[in-house]
Amino acid sequence: xxxxxxxxxxxxxxxxxxxxxxxxxxxxxxxxxxxxxxxxxxxxxxxxxxxxxxxxxxxxxxxxxxxxxxxxxxxxxxxxxxxxxxxxxxxxxxxxxxxxxxxxxxxxxxxxxxxxxxxxxxxxxxxxxxxxxxxxxxxxxxxxxxxxxxxxxxxxxxxxxxxxxxxxxxxxxxxxxxxxxxxxxxxxxxxxxxxxxxxxxxxxxxxxxxxxxxxxxxxxxxxxxxxxxxxxxxxxxxxxxxxxxxxxxxxxxxxxxxxxxxxxxxxxxxxxxxxxxxxxxxxxxxxxxxxxxxxxxxxxxxxxxxxxxxxxxxxxxxxxxxxxxxxxxxxxxxxxxxxxxxxxxxxxxxxxxxxxxxxxxxxxxxxxxxxxxxxxxxxxxxxxxxxxxxxxxxxxxxxxxxxxxxxxxxxxxxxxxxxxxxxxxxxxxxxxxxxxxxxxxxxxxxxxxxxxxxxxxxxxxxxxxxxxxxx
Numbered sequence: 222x223x224x225x226x227x228x229x230x231x232x233x234x235x236x237x238x239x240x241x242x243x244x245x246x247x248x249x250x251x252x253x254x255x256x257x258x259x260x261x262x263x264x265x266x267x268x269x270x271x272x273x274x275x276x277x278x279x280x281x282x283x284x285x286x287x288x289x290x291x292x293x294x295x296x297x298x299x300x301x302x303x304x305x306x307x308x309x310x311x312x313x314x315x316x317x318x319x320x321x322x323x324x325x326x327x328x329x330x331x332x333x334x335x336x337x338x339x340x341x342x343x344x345x346x347x348x349x350x351x352x353x354x355x356x357x358x359x360x361x362x363x364x365x366x367x368x369x370x371x372x373x374x375x376x377x378x379x380x381x382x383x384x385x386x387x388x389x390x391x392x393x394x395x396x397x398x399x400x401x402x403x404x405x406x407x408x409x410x411x412x413x414x415x416x417x418x419x420x421x422x423x424x425x426x427x428x429x430x431x432x433x434x435x436x437x438x439x440x441x442x443x444x445x446x447x448x449x450x451x452x453x454x455x456x457x458x459x460x461x462x463x464x465x466x467x468x469x470x471x472x473x474x475x476x477x478x479x480x481x482x483x484x485x486x487x488x489x490x491x492x493x494x495x496x497x498x499x500x501x502x503x504x505x506x507x508x509x510x511x512x513x514x515x516x517x518x519x520x521x522x523x524x525x526x527x528x529x530x531x532x533x534x535x536x537x538x539x540x541x542x543x544x545x546x547x548x549x550x551x552x553x554x555x556x557x558x559x560x561x562x563x564x565x566x567x568x569x570x571x572x573x574x575x576x577x578x579x580x581x582x583x584x585x586x587x588x589x590x591x592x593x594x595x596x597x598x599x600x601x602x603x604x605x606x607x608x609x610x611x612x613x614x615x616x617x618x619x620x621x622x623x624x625x626x627x628x629x630x631x632x633x634x635x636x637x638x639x640x641x642x643x644x645x646x647x648x649x650x651x652x653x654x655x656x657x658x659x660x661x662x663x664x665x666x667x668x669x670x671x672x673x674x675x676x677x678x679x680x681x682x683x684x685x686x687x688x689x690x691x692x
Contacts, residue, residue, distance in 0.1 A: 252504065252507075252683060252688040252689055253497060253500035253501055253504050253679075254497075255402060255497060255676070255680075256489055256490065256493045256494055256497055257493070258405075258487045258488075258489055258490070258493075259401070259402055259405045259406075259489070261487070262401050262405060262474065262478065262486075262487075263397075263398045263401045263402070265478050266397055266398075266401050266477050266478050266479075267394055267397065267398075269478055269479040269480065270397055270477060270478065270479055271479050272393070272397075273390075273393055273394065273397055276386075276389065276390045276393045277390060279386050279389075279390075280383070280386045280387055280390050282386075283379070283382050283383040283385075283386040283387075284383055286379045286382060286383070287376070287379040287380055287382070287383050289379075290372070290375045290376045290378075290379040291376055291379075293366065293369070293372040293375070293376075294366065294372060294376075296363055296364065296365040297363070297364045297365075298361060298362070298363050298364075299361070299362045299364070300359075300360075300361055301358075301359070301360055301361075301362065301549075302357075302358075302359040303356075303357065303358045303359070304355075304356070304357045305353070305355070305356045305357070306354065306355055307350075307352035307353060307354060307355075307356070308352075308354070309350075309352075310350060310351055310352040311350075311351045311352075312348045312349060312350050312351065313348070313349045313351065314346065314347070314348050314349075315346065315347040315348075315349065316346050317344050317345070317346060317347050318343070318344045318345050318346045319346060321344045322343055322344055324341075325341035325342070325343065325344070326341075328340075328341050329341050353553060354553075355553050355554070356551075356552070356553055357550075357551065357552060357553070357554065357555055358549070358550075358551045359549045359550055359551075359555070360547050360548060360549025360550070360551075360563075361547070361548050361549060362545060362546070362547050363544075363545070363546040364543055364544070364545050365543060365544045366541065366542075366543045367542045367543055367544055367568075368540075368541060368542040369541045369542075369543070370536040370539050370541075371533050371534075371536040371537055371539075371541070374529050374530075374532045374533035374536050375529075375530075375533045377525075377529040377532075377533075378526045378527075378529035378530040378532075378533055379526075381522045381523070381525040381526035381529055382522070382523075382526040384518075384522040384525075385518075385519045385520075385522035385523045385526060386519075388515045388516075388518035388519035388522060389515070389516070389519040391515040391518075391691055392514070392515035392516045392519060394691055395515060395684050395687065395691060396684060397477065398680075398684070398691075399680045399681060399683065399684035400477060401474065401477055401478075402676065402677070402679075402680035403677045403680055403681075404470055404473050404474045404477060405474060405486075405489070406673040406676040406677050406680075407466075407470040407673060407677070408467060408470035408471055408474055408486065409489045409494065409673060410669055410670055410672075410673035411463055411464075411466040411467030411470055412467050412488075413669040414463040414466070414467075414666055414669060414670075415460065415463045415464050415467055417662055417665050417666050417669065418456055418459050418460035418463055418662070418666075419460060421456050421658065421659075421662040422453070422456045422457060422460055424658055425449065425452045425453045425456050425655065425658070426453055428449050428452070428654065428655055428658075429446070429449040429450060429452075429453050432445050432446045432449045433446055433449075445650075445652065448652065448655070449655065452655055452659070456662075471486060474486055494672075494676075495672075497676065498623065498672045498675060498676065501620065501675055501676070501679050502620050502623055502624065502675070506613060506616065506617060507686065507688065509609060509613070509686030509687075509688060510606060510609055510686070511602065511605035511606050511608065511609045511685065511686065511687075513686070513687040514605050514685075514687050515687070516601060516605065517598070517601060517602060517605065520594065520597055520598040520601050521598060523594050523597075523598075524591065524594040524595050524598055526594075527587070527590045527591040527593075527594040528591045530587055530590065530591075531584060531587030531588050531590070531591050534580065534583045534584050534587045535580075535584045535587075537573070537580050537583075538580060539572075540570055540571065540572035541570070541571045541572070542568065542569070542570050542571075543568075543569045543571075544566070544567070544568060544569075545566070545567045545568075545569050546564070546565070546566045546567075547563075547564065547565045547566075547567075548562070548563070548564040548565075549562065549563065550562045550563065551563065605685070608685045609682075609685045609686050611685075612678070612681045612682040612684075612685035612686070613682055613685075613686070615678045615681065615682070616675075616678040616679055616681070616682040618678075619671070619674050619675040619678040619679075620675060622671050622674070622675075623668075623671050623672055623675045626664075626667050626668040626671040626672070627668060629664045629667065629668070630664045630665055630667070630668040632664070633657075633660050633661040633663075633664035633665070634661060634664075636657055636660065636661070637657045637658060637660070637661040640653055640654055640657040641654065641657070
């Protein structure tokens, strides 16, 4: 049989290797990183947030429960000491005198007939108390479980409970991260709005000054002045509301970081913020789901813990075997030396054969808890899947809105420049300038709000789909 040519053989080997190689999993598009100042605040919140600290304590509590469950596998050493003083109680009467004195008297008479002294005494009847007047019992007991299925299944339940608490802590860390992001961008949005309104206030105040001067010279009518005064009042009101919103966001960020509410916040770099918004606008939106959410991991572990707890209760129907070793001393007083101590080893079998259906009822309750945990997991999967889809749609809508807002802002800027040039040439009235300025202020404010909304929507989508791995 002829061999195939070498090039054809190599091609076949390469083709086979390519077919046998596993297909690489599709990579999730990288998610844009938020500004460094925001991430620094998130790290500080993870260190100092009180609610997160409370969740950490619950994890420590679950770890302590696991350590407690594991400790039942280890031997147990107990010291027991008892010293008793008794008076009265039941007695045992022994008629020793009645039984022996007659025989002893006959023997003594025989000895006397032989010229020997009496050797047998007179014996009194005895009354022995069952309770000692004084008694002590001091011993060490070493107990080692040899077969205890309830302990093993209890450890499994505690281990799953710890895993559930750890996943719940991770879920809260992700939620706190999203809240810090949203609060920071709301603060930046309100701060930018304050700057826009301050600039607008300066312009409308200058317009009011010019119109008043023109009115004094009978160049314009009083309605123009009143219109300018109304614009100044409106901008002042909007400026006050924006400042109040900024201060509320400021305080909320500090509240999340567990620090004084008036602590200064680092300003967000406008260039970095704009770059982040551009990256979000250009990022590929992943078709993510909620399977990676820590809340689902927590509920899965909770279901496992409920199943193990039910198995632990059911294991009480089985026998348990333990080794017990006792060593110590007993007597009327504390003493040492030969014959003063004792040691005893035992194999102890415990098996409850009937408890009035108590275990059966406990198993039924535990199985209900297991079914309840499974139901909660199914409901959470549906709810989080809906949350992911809604967050994804909200993010896509915010991206579209940002593009429209940018076009609207650029058009308003160009229109205002044209009106300002015409006004300088005396071809446009102050009312026209005010209208153009209002349009520009509204467009710039809308862009700032839309950009902040995009960042908040990105934070919500990141949290809903667990796009960013937690450190």
